[in-house]
Amino acid sequence: MTTAQSAYPATRLRRTRARAWSRALHRETVLTPADLIWPLFITEGRGVEEPVGSLPGVSRWSVDGIVARAQEAAALGIPCVALFPNTPPARRTQGGSEALNPDNLICRAIRAVRDACGEDVGILTDVALDPYTSHGQDGLVDEAGYVANDATVEVLTRQAVVQAEAGADIIAPSDMMDGRVGAIREALEAKGHHNVQIMSYAAKYASAFYGPFRDAVGSGGLLKGNKQTYQMDPANGDEALREIALDIAEGADSVMVKPGLAYLDIIWRARQMFGVPVFAYQVSGEYALIEAGAAAGAGDRDALLMEKLICMKRAGAAGILTYHAPVAARLLNG
Ligand code: PBG
Numbered sequence: 001m002t003t004a005q006s007a008y009p010a011t012r013l014r015r016t017r018a019r020a021w022s023r024a025l026h027r028e029t030v031l032t033p034a035d036l037i038w039p040l041f042i043t044e045g046r047g048v049e050e051p052v053g054s055l056p057g058v059s060r061w062s063v064d065g066i067v068a069r070a071q072e073a074a075a076l077g078i079p080c081v082a083l084f085p086n087t088p089p090a091r092r093t094q095g096g097s098e099a100l101n102p103d104n105l106i107c108r109a110i111r112a113v114r115d116a117c118g119e120d121v122g123i124l125t126d127v128a129l130d131p132y133t134s135h136g137q138d139g140l141v142d143e144a145g146y147v148a149n150d151a152t153v154e155v156l157t158r159q160a161v162v163q164a165e166a167g168a169d170i171i172a173p174s175d176m177m178d179g180r181v182g183a184i185r186e187a188l189e190a191k192g193h194h195n196v197q198i199m200s201y202a203a204k205y206a207s208a209f210y211g212p213f214r215d216a217v218g219s220g221g222l223l224k225g226n227k228q229t230y231q232m233d234p235a236n237g238d239e240a241l242r243e244i245a246l247d248i249a250e251g252a253d254s255v256m257v258k259p260g261l262a263y264l265d266i267i268w269r270a271r272q273m274f275g276v277p278v279f280a281y282q283v284s285g286e287y288a289l290i291e292a293g294a295a296a297g298a299g300d301r302d303a304l305l306m307e308k309l310i311c312m313k314r315a316g317a318a319g320i321l322t323y324h325a326p327v328a329a330r331l332l333n334g
Contacts, residue, residue, distance in 0.1 A: 029314045031306075033077035033332050037124060037279070038325035040069050041216045042085045042109045054212035055284055056291045058323050060086050063105075063112045070113045070121050076329035080122035080170070082321055083109050086218045087131045095140060096132035099159045107166035114167040124170040124199065125163045127156050127184070136214070136223030138175040138230070147230055153180045160184040164193040172256070174201040176230040182250035199279060200247040202255035203240035203266050206231035209259045209285030216284065240266045241273060248276055254318065259283040261308055264315040271316030280317040282308065287323040302331055 016026045041060040043050055048062035061069060070081050085105040091098040098104050110123055128138040129152070135141060139152030152175065160171045171188070173180050181200050188196050206228040214220030232239060244255050255274075257266045258281035270278045290308070294301035305324045312320050322328065 031310050031313050033329035034079055035319045036078045036325040037080045037082055037321040038073050038078050039082040039321055040066055042066050042105050044088055052216045054215045063109050066109045067112050067116045070117050074117055074120040078325050078329050080124055082124040084126055084217050085131050092134045094134055096129035099129055099132040100162055102162050110166040110168055122169045124172050125168040127160045127171055127173040128175040130219045131217045136219035149177050152177050153183050156180050157183045157187045161187050161191055164196045170197045170199050172199045176204050181247045181252050185251035197253040199254045200252040201258055202244040202247040203257045204231050205234050207259050209283045212284035212288050244270050256281055260312050261286055267315045267317050277318035280312040280320045282320055282322040
């Protein structure tokens, strides 16, 4: 006698998917507004909102508008905003010294947000010279246009202290110089800023996805050439882990992988290898492509963006910097 073999498998993975309550019960990854950091662009003036052409739905705001956005973030449950200044052209110089002005646009915005929001929202600031230089590079350049490492680290360290003195909570060096995390940590300690965190842009790639950001901060038209002598080659993965290891050793509290979606393998490997908080930056080009794709009928905008965000969390991201933060938070809050 032979036993009749069922044509169907005993184990059916689909069984758990048949009802919404069961899908909810078996969901492995959750996304909440508390996972989001909202990047904001600042411009001079009062009552000013300037839409960024290449980022539909994103504007530059004068300091009063930045305060309103920070209050909106707190109301939506978004724990942190990231501030990026669009420095007036007349203040951009070869050496980017406006970065060290304690009364520059970003410092005024930091103080205004702190005054209005207190501890309700964290303030992350970018450390790099590109919004302040007349050449759009992140550091100090020699005659050949090469960005010099050590001289740049010295200026960035001072820039980080200026931002911390204004009230920044998280210093985020986005420049990809070697040794800057250690130098910044030492300077922060020396000035008593023991609780100011460092989130390093540890694995930041020389990416074609940053174009709309450079429009937003006004460095795009100034930039000659590219940033391949300091940002990473998209072909490299092992090197990203070495970058991350160095930044952790130098005192980074958390690290960032940037861009996000095309680099999920780096997020995954970093999380597995180091167990530190790894943040993903869904960059401007990624945002713009979702908006353009949805506008062209390629899919539903909200569904596209929520899928991308949950996938970054599934890959191991502790949180995500995204221009879609308020849209996503509203969807999550129902
Ligand atoms: C500046 C900086 C860049 C971004 C964040 N900080 C641009 C660059 O490196 O050229 C990109 C963010 C985005 O595209 O959304 N150092």
